[in-house]
Amino acid sequence: MEEIFAVVRSSIASIGAYRSWIIALIWLLIFLIAALISLMVMRRRSLAPKAPVAARIDDGLDPVEAKRQALRARHQVRPLRQLEDGFGFGKLPDGAYGFTMLPASRDSPVLRTKQPGLFEIHKTPEGSMLIVGFTSSATAAAMATQRVRAPLFAEPVTEAPILVSIPVSSVLRFVSRDRNAVEVEVEPADSERPLYGKPPGTAASDAAAKARSA
Numbered sequence: 001m002e003e004i005f006a007v008v009r010s011s012i013a014s015i016g017a018y019r020s021w022i023i024a025l026i027w028l029l030i031f032l033i034a035a036l037i038s039l040m041v042m043r044r045r046s047l048a049p050k051a052p053v054a055a056r057i058d059d060g061l062d063p064v065e066a067k068r069q070a071l072r073a074r075h076q077v078r079p080l081r082q083l084e085d086g087f088g089f090g091k092l093p094d095g096a097y098g099f100t101m102l103p104a105s106r107d108s109p110v111l112r113t114k115q116p117g118l119f120e121i122h123k124t125p126e127g128s129m130l131i132v133g134f135t136s137s138a139t140a141a142a143m144a145t146q147r148v149r150a151p152l153f154a155e156p157v158t159e160a161p162i163l164v165s166i167p168v169s170s171v172l173r174f175v176s177r178d179r180n181a182v183e184v185e186v187e188p189a190d191s192e193r194p195l196y197g198k199p200p201g202t203a204a205s206d207a208a209a210k211a212r213s214a
């Protein structure tokens with residue numbers, strides 16, 4: 001019996017001598033398990049589907065360009081093609097838009113790319129011409145019901161933040177111009193006239209149309 005007790009005491013002593021090593025191994029095992037779990041979580045997150053960057057930043061467009069694109073879609077116009085770059089104002093193809101200097105003649109070149117001081121011009125699939133620019137909220141509201149003489153800007157400014165499209169047939173005259181704006185006199189379209197107008201240089205047709213509506 002004493003021999004058995006001696007063996008037990010010897011075993012307990014041996015365990016006590018290795019206790020620090022056993023504790024260290026347990027902690028190492030815990031650390032490895034935690035690291036493995038962290039790696040699994042990170043991998044799962046990396047494999048999760050992500051929303052496209054373009055969707056999160058609205059296609060990278062600033063608010064002004066987004067409004068321009070919405071107006072282009074409403075008028076059903078596309079950018080000018082390479083071979084159409086520089087076409088005269090009066091030869092702009094149907095269903096297209098470009099940029100030109102105002103006031104414009106029929107031969108004024110319409111460009112594919114925006115440049116400082118140039119106004120955006122739309123020609124709808126039906127052949128109607130519109131000038132796109134920026135004006136004040138008061139002027140934009142008045143244009144629908146009365147004759148207006150006011151500056152139209154190629155780019156938004158503090159006093160003219162509202163994007164408008166003006167039928168060319170409603171423009172009575174261009175009064176003056178500076179670097180980024182042109183002063184225009186515009187009359188509202190009535191029920192006897194098309195909502196969108198014809199390119200400038202068709203004074204005879206306009207006179208005939210007015211005569212018919214009189």
